[in-house]
Amino acid sequence: MEQKKKVVVLGAGIGGLSAGYFLAKTGKYEVTVLEKAPVIGGLCASFEYNNFTLDYGAHKIYSVIPGVLAEIGTLMADRLLTLPKKNRLFLRGHLVDYPLKLGNLAGVLGLATFLKLGFGYAFELARGFVRRQPPDSYAGYMIQRFGRPAYELVFEPLADKVWGEPSSLHPEMARARVPASGGMEVILKLLGIKKETAETNAEFFYYPEKGFGDFPEAMKEYIEETGGRVLLNVDVRELVQAVQADGKITAIRGTADGSPAEFESDYVVSSIPLTSLGCLVFGEKDMAFLGSVEDLQFRHLVLVYVFANRSLVLEDQWIFLPEREYLFSRIFEQKQMNPDLGPANQTAICCDFTCDEDSWEWKATDGELAEKTIDGLVNAGFIEPDEVTGYLVKRTQNFYPRYDLGYVEKMHKVNRHLRVVKNLLLTGRIGMYNYNNSDHCVDMGRFIADNLAKGDEPVNIWNDLDKRVADYKIVD
Ligand SMILES: Cc1cc2nc3c(=O)[nH]c(=O)nc-3n(C[C@H](O)[C@H](O)[C@H](O)COP(=O)(O)OP(=O)(O)OC[C@H]3O[C@@H](n4cnc5c(N)ncnc54)[C@H](O)[C@@H]3O)c2cc1C
Numbered sequence: 001m002e003q004k005k006k007v008v009v010l011g012a013g014i015g016g017l018s019a020g021y022f023l024a025k026t027g028k029y030e031v032t033v034l035e036k037a038p039v040i041g042g043l044c045a046s047f048e049y050n051n052f053t054l055d056y057g058a059h060k061i062y063s064v065i066p067g068v069l070a071e072i073g074t075l076m077a078d079r080l081l082t083l084p085k086k087n088r089l090f091l092r093g094h095l096v097d098y099p100l101k102l103g104n105l106a107g108v109l110g111l112a113t114f115l116k117l118g119f120g121y122a123f124e125l126a127r128g129f130v131r132r133q134p135p136d137s138y139a140g141y142m143i144q145r146f147g148r149p150a151y152e153l154v155f156e157p158l159a160d161k162v163w164g165e166p167s168s169l170h171p172e173m174a175r176a177r178v179p180a181s182g183g184m185e186v187i188l189k190l191l192g193i194k195k196e197t198a199e200t201n202a203e204f205f206y207y208p209e210k211g212f213g214d215f216p217e218a219m220k221e222y223i224e225e226t227g228g229r230v231l232l233n234v235d236v237r238e239l240v241q242a243v244q245a246d247g248k249i250t251a252i253r254g255t256a257d258g259s260p261a262e263f264e265s266d267y268v269v270s271s272i273p274l275t276s277l278g279c280l281v282f283g284e285k286d287m288a289f290l291g292s293v294e295d296l297q298f299r300h301l302v303l304v305y306v307f308a309n310r311s312l313v314l315e316d317q318w319i320f321l322p323e324r325e326y327l328f329s330r331i332f333e334q335k336q337m338n339p340d341l342g343p344a345n346q347t348a349i350c351c352d353f354t355c356d357e358d359s360w361e362w363k364a365t366d367g368e369l370a371e372k373t374i375d376g377l378v379n380a381g382f383i384e385p386d387e388v389t390g391y392l393v394k395r396t397q398n399f400y401p402r403y404d405l406g407y408v409e410k411m412h413k414v415n416r417h418l419r420v421v422k423n424l425l426l427t428g429r430i431g432m433y434n435y436n437n438s439d440h441c442v443d444m445g446r447f448i449a450d451n452l453a454k455g456d457e458p459v460n461i462w463n464d465l466d467k468r469v470a471d472y473k474i475v476d
Pocket residue numbers: 010011012013014015016034035036037040041042043044056057058059060061062234236271272273276301352399427428429430431436437438439441
């Protein structure tokens with residue numbers, strides 16, 4: 001029998017685990033996944049708190065990539081619930097459909113604003129017939145598609161909260177996040193005449209019955225059942241690299257649960273942050289690499305969970321709040337996914353804040369954040385002050401790739417450096433600096449495993465994967 005090749009995967013978020021899962025499925029690889037934390041799942045994990053099972057913000061399983069949902073369905077079978085998607089936008093004290101429909105907006109905004117939105121859109125539509133240049137920023141992209149008034153009312157403040165100053169964002173940020181329909185199609189959808197499709201709006205989604213974290217858990221189980229390993233509390237300290245020109249990583253050294261450990265590798269798939277990986281490959285003092293990677297921009301995530309004495313507060317699973325008077329951009333009620341994820345007479349609302357290192361949100365104490373969050377929820381009319389029983393704050397640094405106007409050139413530089421290592425591949429959201437969802441991580445893992453198993457060289461797989469991820473879209 002052919003000897004199995006050894007693959008070491010760095011990071012046990014859904015990116016690393018998907019690579020491990022699909023590699024294990026080929027039957028050709030001995031898979032070892034190394035995770036720094038004491039738990040698997042990264043941002044797709046769930047955790048227990050006060051008799052609730054909580055996720056890191058609203059997570060749904062949905063995909064428009066052929067085969068991905070079927071693959072997850074096969075892996076998780078009866079562990080998945082199928083839920084109709086319910087999410088809206090909170091505007092001027094009302095809940096309106098999202099994606100937007102002008103008909104619903106009319107009742108909420110009044111005739112004058114409604115007509116302004118309509119004219120703004122018609123103006124951009126007319127300009128489209130003579131326009132020669134593609135949009136040069138997120139702001140330009142959204143104005144062209146929805147008109148300036150709609151951009152200023154909804155998309156600008158929402159993008160500002162989530163990514164910071166939209167005019168300094170690359171148009172790719174909008175392309176990945178907003179359905180790419182243009183011209184007449186947008187207006188027909190805004191008017192509610194043409195329906196959204198599965199490519200632009202999820203009508204249903206899958207959700208693991210025991211919490212989103214059961215999804216990475218199912219992958220871990222498969223890897224272990226087929227003879228692979230998923231090791232926690234691993235501190236990766238050193239990559240042993242062949243002296244030959246190809247610089248292949250032949251082993252990974254560090255500690256596992258505090259004891260020295262070495263893992264041999266024919267291939268390495270990394271889903272850990274690029275800076276951490278670069279320091280391992282080039283050493284901490286390689287200014288050429290660090291210079292290129294440090295320019296890449298990220299946003300931090302703060303999640304404030306508010307617990308209340310009511311069985312359910314919302315009618316939606318999650319709600320976007322573009323208006324600036326609310327510091328958070330989205331609220332999510334965990335028990336809307338499955339009422340069994342918390343006590344019968346209580347609920348938990350998770351509020352998303354995305355921010356920079358220097359922002360008030362990042363520097364505020366947990367108590368200050370909770371106060372602002374509870375005020376916001378009360379002012380919006382979602383809860384009463386005396387219903388609140390407690391709060392919890394979770395912070396994650398550098399979780400969101402922020403595509404600024406120069407990010408494409410910066411990533412070229414980073415990739416040029418890293419591709420000197422001929423048996424290395426990147427995957428995942430932070431690992432590849434690709435703004436994506438878990439279904440994209442599944443697709444990346446599948447693509448890497450299928451092509452490696454066919455005998456393709458990692459450098460070619462990496463090039464092809466770069467092209468593939470450029471088309472990913474996040475569907476709300
Ligand atoms: C608020 C929010 C809502 C979202 N909604 C959805 C949704 O509805 N649907 C969806 O599909 N996706 C959603 N996503 C996106 C999804 O969470 C990400 O696509 C996914 O978690 C990325 O997985 P990853 O493995 O690339 O990264 P991560 O989850 O960040 O995992 C990286 C792993 O690497 C480990 N690690 C880091 N450094 C090292 C090291 N030196 N050595 C070893 N291990 C290391 C980390 O501990 C972590 O476990 C959402 C994300 C957020 C934040």
